[in-house]
Amino acid sequence: MKKFLIILCLAVLFLAANAAHAFSTSGCEGDCKRCHSLSNQEAGAILKKIKLSHAKILDIQLSPVKSLWEISLDDRGKKGVIYVDFSKKYLVSGHIVEISSGASRTAESIQNIPIGKTDFSKISLATPFVIGSADAPKKVAVFSDPD
DSSP: OHHHHHHHHHHHHHHHHHHHHHTOSSTGGGOHHHHOOOOHHHHHHHHHHTTOTTSEEEEEEEOSSTTEEEEEEEETTEEEEEEEETTSSOEEOSOOBOTTTOOBHHHHHHHTSOOOOOOGGGSOOSSOOOOSOTTOSSOOOOOOOOO
16 A cells, blocks of 8 residues: 555656746747748748738847747838737737737837848939038938828
8 A cells, every 4th residue: 555655756856847848938948949840931831811911021039029030121122020929820910019018029129120221223313402512421312201
């Protein structure tokens, strides 16, 4: 009977340890990229399904929230961030806000998207309004929408 109780106690301890491990918050042993991935091709297919195929993928990284990928986009010159879950079944748009600080982690990510430089040789200057020397080493372009 004593052996049976010892074996029963060990079995209960083993099951409890495994249950605790199954529900631990670390998941993927702390490195989500070991178990999960999202390629540019997969992200492109997701964008195509939601009719954003024209958007250019700038970066894919883990989001501040576990189980979400953060995809940085350039949509016709407008920078943005969307989130896709690890199962690749759900897309989340909107801001991730850290409750303790109130900081928008999404806004921080958008601010860190590099801004490209304008290639002035591709801008038609057929009828420009020029202030200063046209041969100046630095140029500033101002665009307006008359509508």
